[in-house]
Amino acid sequence: MTVSDFALELRDITKRYPLVLANDHISLGVKWGEVLALVGENGAGKSTLMKIVYGLVTPDEGQIYVNGELVKIQSPSDAIALGIGMVHQHFMLVDTLSVVDNVILGMEPKNGVAIDYAAARKKVKNLIDELGFDLDPDAIIEELPVGAQQRVEILKTLYRNAKILILDEPTAVLTPQEVEDLFKFLREFAEQGHAIILITHKLDEVMEVSDRVTVIRDGKVVGTVNTAETNVAELARMMVGREVILTVHKKPATPGEVVLEAENLFVKGGTRPRLDGVSLQVRAGEIVGIAGVEGNGQTELVEVVTGLRPFKGTIRYNGEAVHPSARVVREWGVSHIPEERNDRGLILEFSTRYNVILGDHYKPPFVGFLGFFNDQVINEYAQRVVEEFDVRPRSINLIGRRYSGGNAQKIIVGRELAREPKLLVAAQPTRGVDIGAIEFIHQNIVEARDKGMAVLLVSADLNEVMSLSDRILVMYEGRVVGEVEPQEVTEEQMGLMMAGLEATA
Ligand SMILES: Nc1ncnc2c1ncn2[C@@H]1O[C@H](COP(=O)(O)OP(=O)(O)OP(=O)(O)O)[C@@H](O)[C@H]1O
Ligand SMILES: [Mg+2]
Known part of the structure; x- marks a missing residue:
């Protein structure tokens, strides 16, 4: 096997969706021993790119190299076999099972051999101890705080011998203490010679934990910089393409009744x-x-x-x-x-024109006096919300599932504010x-x-x-x-x- 500085390299990865070019000839690489932060606006194409690496999405063009070798990744099991692990933002754990059960799920010995549970438990326990994780192997998932559930997701990837770890917005739901614990682990994991790609919107976290940062915008790489040579304001400018005001400007409140x-x-x-x-x-x-x-x-x-x-x-x-x-x-x-x-946010199979009127959908002006939807009113209203709240892509026909995480949130915020509560x-x-x-x-x-x-x-x-x-x-x-x-x-x-x-x- 060739030995390369790069754990993972992507060359010219392109992915087209009907309304957007999600990834437009993206090239980037993460080296062994480093944490690479991947940042960019909502809808820039970060999750799509990582799903391609993990075998969940098929690219239209481009090559992936793992440790210097050209590879084909067509499913998560291909990715896992190559030492790639992914921690999704929405955990994929079975709530009613224990930590050990979740970690070994899908990895139980096959060929009719009974699962050697005691051995599996011991292996998981050893791994927990090695990592210094605060985690009870026999705890039931639904009883664990979010931070602990995330440690189980990480454990799952390491149990499968992940050497390259991808985390998509792992800190969004963590408490400050949990974030600190996670970062301590990430730094140690990188120092042991492994590679990490971290997607986050929190630029102070980027500054704290990463070695290098790749910024993408509209599906293209804007640039890659050394963390030590950049700052939050510069990263924000690279991401958004303009200056961003990092503090809220507001007049003192004048409270009424x-x-x-x-x-x-x-x-x-x-x-x-x-x-x-x-x-x-x-x-x-x-x-x-x-x-x-x-x-x-x-x-x-x-x-x-x-x-x-x-x-x-x-x-x-x-x-x-x-x-x-x-x-x-x-x-x-x-x-x-x-x-x-x-x-409680969007109905994932509904298009935006209905998602923006959810909760008011049974009333005028959206429903006429015969009880039918007023399509024209709904369409105009939806179009206005999508424009005012900068939902990308600017369509009212896309279904909820097809939006990037942040754009789904903008639809919800738009719906809730546009009705002037x-x-x-x-x-x-x-x-x-x-x-x-x-x-x-x-x-x-x-x-x-x-x-x-x-x-x-x-x-x-x-x-x-x-x-x-x-x-x-x-x-x-x-x-x-x-x-x-x-x-x-x-x-x-x-x-x-x-x-x-x-x-x-
Ligand atoms: N299955 C799909 N069908 C159609 N369009 C899609 C699909 N999946 C993603 N997209 C589009 O691809 C673009 C990139 O989405 P992606 O989820 O990669 O963004 P992101 O950078 O992860 O954003 P966020 O920070 O909001 O999570 C978005 O415009 C999104 O609407
Ligand atoms: Mg995303």
Whole structure:
């Protein structure tokens, strides 16, 4: 076997889809011993390229070299046999099985031989110890936090002897501590001589963990730079093709009447309540941010105020007590950007013209008095949303499944803002969205606030909460443990409050 500096090299990879040239003669390489970051706008073609490497998508043109040798990768098993492992953004684990079961799945001895479970478990256990992972081999997947589930995905690839690891937005759903653990592992894995390709939209992460960065835009390579010789602003400019404002510009809020009032909310949980007496108010024209480590009641709070979860306590919209159901809430004027865009965001088989009216699809103006869809109204509305919210490609006929992650998110944000709600409940509104689109979504939320919309913002991204909110409530173990003004608190103080260490309120 030839020995090459390059673990993996792509030459002139091209992939055409009906509406876009997703990859346009892309050439790049990752060397043994390094972390290569792959960055680019939503829809630039990153995931497509990595799916080609992993044998999930067939390229129209181009060659792939592994360790200097030309290879053919036609399925994930070809990729695995070549030492390539991939950690997808949406985990592919079986929730009801244990860690060991998931890791060995598909690798059990064949030819009618019974699975030697004890041996498999031992091998998995040894691997966990070697890696220093905090993971119980017998734990059931659905009981594990996201970070641990991701460690199982990594374990799966290493159990199959991956030497080249591809991670597509692995940090989007992790807590800061989990990100730190992941990066420690990535650095060690690279130092052992392996190769890593990391896709992320978080440029500070690129600066922290990568050795080199390849930037792509509209399916083409813009350039490859050494991380030590670049900075966040330059990367952003290469990605987007213009200067990006990295902080939110907004005037002080001028809050009006109370739009949402929650009083003493309780939601039951296992060992302790998920919500334990939460009260809060959100006024017209203000953005109230909820900060906290994920899993401290934020998800439940959002579900309660949007009518998706039973609770005890009182919710008032504009002073009137309501018993929220999803439809009542929506008709009253609440929009919701959901945390889980795959469960509650888009219908993947529906085209955009229907995805942008979901939730209002049964009402005028979208339905005429005979009960039929008003196609022309719907098409014009959809066209407007797609243009205003910069959804790419600019089609209203593409089905949800065919969008890149960030563009799917832009469709949801567009749908929820275009109906001009009185209250926007936004959970992780910019997750998976590129730096230019984050700027754009933030501007849109601020503009709607200035027109009097009330916003309840939940985000695991502390930076986002700090820069977008007018007031911040910190949640810990199902309770609001503090209220702060973003200008008057440091990230360190916030971190302490989020860890339940210092309640300053
Ligand atoms: N199966 C498909 N059919 C049609 N078009 C597709 C398909 N898969 C991807 N595309 C298009 O290819 C382009 C590149 O998508 P890709 O998912 O690679 O982007 P990305 O760089 O990963 O973006 P993001 O940061 O948003 O995840 C997008 O315009 C997308 O709509
Ligand atoms: Mg992607």
